[in-house]
Amino acid sequence: MPKSSSSRTSPQTFSKINVLEIVTNHLSTLKEYGASNNSLSDLFLFFLVPFIISLCVVFFRIVLNKDLIGILINVFAIFAGLLFNLLILVYDAASKAVKSSNSSQANSLKVEILEQIYFNISFEILLSLLIVVMLSISIMFNNGLANSISSVFVFFLAISFVLTFLMVLKRVNKLISQEIEQQKKSLP
Numbered sequence: 001m002p003k004s005s006s007s008r009t010s011p012q013t014f015s016k017i018n019v020l021e022i023v024t025n026h027l028s029t030l031k032e033y034g035a036s037n038n039s040l041s042d043l044f045l046f047f048l049v050p051f052i053i054s055l056c057v058v059f060f061r062i063v064l065n066k067d068l069i070g071i072l073i074n075v076f077a078i079f080a081g082l083l084f085n086l087l088i089l090v091y092d093a094a095s096k097a098v099k100s101s102n103s104s105q106a107n108s109l110k111v112e113i114l115e116q117i118y119f120n121i122s123f124e125i126l127l128s129l130l131i132v133v134m135l136s137i138s139i140m141f142n143n144g145l146a147n148s149i150s151s152v153f154v155f156f157l158a159i160s161f162v163l164t165f166l167m168v169l170k171r172v173n174k175l176i177s178q179e180i181e182q183q184k185k186s187l188p
Contacts (some may be wrong), residue, residue: 019126026123026164029116050159054152063151069135072158076135079161080128087121090114106182113175120168127161 012018030042064072094114100107131154138150 022119022122022126025119029119029167046160046163050156050163051152053159054155057155058148058151063147064135064138064154066139069139072154073132073135076128076131076158076161080125080132083121083125083128087118087125090118090121094118106178110175110178113171117168117171117175120164120171124161124164124168127157127164131157131161 027038030038030046032039094111097107097111097114134150134154134157138147138154141147141150
């Protein structure tokens with residue numbers, strides 16, 4: 001895993017709560033397997049598409065109201081807790097894979113996928129936290145323009161959350177499928 005930017009010797013302002021590393025690690029997973037550069041199609045899908053959809057939703061007068069805000073706060077607070085637990089499980093699986101005496105290409109791929117899942121889940125937790133904070137703040141906005149702007153931002157984050165969640169699901173599926181195939185090969 002990449003070195004933490006907080007490991008430098010000079011103190012940084014807000015280094016304990018700087019989440020930029022989480023975002024950059026997540027962005028590093030948005031590339032095709034074996035490629036060194038980010039995939040433009042992935043960046044388009046994970047950032048531009050949610051923004052366009054958010055604008056369209058608000059354009060058609062679907063904005064946040066108190067009932068929706070309450071439901072979304074509960075949903076994303078619960079997701080944050082569940083994802084934190086999943087993050088610990090991924091860490092445990094990665095630790096076991098690294099300690100494994102099996103240094104095959106399959107094990108190397110497993111560690112790489114686990115690292116990507118770890119980065120993506122960390123980003124999902126960050127998105128959940130941002131959504132809950134934005135929703136809590138948006139309760140105070142009653143006028144049209146402020147509510148519309150906060151709605152666009154919350155919908156953007158929520159759609160990004162769903163897309164990243166689908167990516168995590170696909171990667172976990174791939175990881176487990178590979179593990180099952182390896183287990184099948186070792187059976188008599």
